[in-house]
Amino acid sequence: MTQGAHTAAGNTPAAAAVDPLLDVDGVTLQYKTKEHLITATYRVGFKVYPADRFVLLGPSGCGKSTLLKGVAGYLKPVEGNMRLKGVDIKEPGPDRVMVFQEF
Template sequence: MTDLSAKAAGEIPAADAPEPILDVSGVTLQYKTKEHLITATYRVSFKVYPSDRFVLLGPSGCGKSTLLKGVAGYLNPVEGQMRLKGQVIHGPGPDRVMVFQEFDQLL
């Protein structure tokens, strides 16, 4: 594909592409209960760019909240990597907050 046809197709050349704000690459998240090891996400990958509106949508128990805990820095992946503004997420940071679905989860 030539440069002109790439532009006509809406493709952005790699050198001109913006950096993602959030880059989740091959992330597997697990947590333990008293009886089981739960794999909440398995090799999940996506990128969120500055102008994106991003939604995590899925049924109860599919790993949405667990993935958000990982992005917040409260849960480290057992596989893959999460980057926020190019920096690997190793723990909670002042640039992120955690908002719970129900107020009593804070207790």
């Protein structure tokens, strides 16, 4: 039996040994206004593992909500991939919920 990497707690495999829950890989997201094409994110990449607590933090207008719309399946990347549990995110699904700021 091979000994794998473990977390500080010692009972769960480290993130390197577990598939990511969310994998955002080189994602560029754009949307159109009446006058412009807005590039909200440019080649963003990160992984979120099942035991992670993930915070998306940044100033107003930096692309946080746009990125969440992509993860929810409402906006397709013009470049890169987003995968949830190893499956490409192509459209909204019953496994994701998004609450918009304006309600």
